[in-house]
Amino acid sequence: AQKTVLITGCSSGIGLALAVKMATDEQKRFKVYATMRNLTKKDNLVEVAGNTIGNTLEIKQLDVCSEASIKMCVSSIPNRRIDILVSNAGMGLIGPIECQTIEEMQKVMDTNFFGLVRLLKEILPDMKRRKSGHIIIISSVMGIQGILFNDVYAASKFAVEGFCESLAIQALKFKLNLTLIEPGPVLTEFENKVFEDGMKMDLSATDEETAEMFVNIYLKNYKQIFETLGQTAEDIAEHTVKIILAENPPFRHQANALYTPMTTLKYADPNGDLPIDTFYKMIFQHDKIFSASLNFIKLLRWKSKKSFDLGGTSSQ
Ligand code: NAD
Secondary structure, three states: OOEEEEEOOOOOHHHHHHHHHHHOOOOOOEEEEEEEOOHHHOHHHHHHHHHHEOOOEEEEEOOOOOHHHHHHHHHOOHHHOOOEEEEOOOOOOOOOHHHOOHHHHHHHHHHHOHHHHHHHHHHHHHHHHHOOOEEEEEOOHHHOOOOOOOHHHHHHHHHHHHHHHHHHHHHHHOOOEEEEEEOOOEOOHHHHHHHHHHHHOOOOOOOHHHHHHHHHHHHHHHHHHHHHHOEOHHHHHHHHHHHHHOOOOOOEEEOOOOOHHHHHHHHHOOOOHHHHHHHHHHHHHOHHHHHHHHHHHHHHHHHOOOOOOHHHHOOO
């Protein structure tokens, strides 16, 4: 039978690509509820989804920051049946913490972390009753490892990961699957918006050294990192569908094989110093080595095939 899928944040990026990929499945295995906070932003999805709309795809309003909106959306689905939930909506925030307001930080936590909590409070009880369901969360490699000037964003994804690790044990008892997809950099609106907000940031609240570090090191290398390591939203959608169709979906799946050497450092040193020292040296002591490694990765990438092996890229 056709599986129902609810995806959040479908007006752009990964959510949009995934909704379209699943709705255009040749075997019509999925009925997709592509949701978004603001329905006036549905044009891009409508254009790409074409005649799947009204067939395998329906667009619905859902704001992950509003319990009422989640309730209304879930209640409008026949028998409230959601077989696969993809929690994708999210936002970024970069820069020195002294230049960010607590309100801005709370918005990130409210969207990225409490957004997931609100969804599960509404959807998990039904899945537990039915003893079936797959919850997919678009987390990030920053849910495993912090990165310079991404303090609050990384904290929000760490919160997601801790929450899911705890919940996964209960989920197993109810025969539910839970998977964290951990992309590295992805070329979407997200990356553009975060960069532009960073460029516009008022840095007067921080000291000169920090401001210089943010502008001349972080922002300077930002685009190059995305160009070198960046995947497309379609790549992440492809990984996600493979995970959904897997017989035994893993708890964690890192979507970017080029990034796994960095995350592996975390698991290699129980003291936690290795990844921090490595990032420090890459950023502050070996700026040239950093550029050289990015060039080397570019070369590898160019030589490597586009296809990927799920077994080889899933994390330990
Ligand atoms: P995106 O900005 O294109 O998509 C995020 C979507 O979430 C947008 O459509 C936005 O409108 C929506 N959204 C924001 N607040 C919402 C709310 N309150 N309710 C409902 N929808 C809301 O960026 P993306 O890269 O496709 O991001 C999708 C997910 O992937 C996010 O969770 C993000 O943290 C994660 N991610 C992105 C990257 C990256 O580099 N782009 C890397 C790793 C993980």
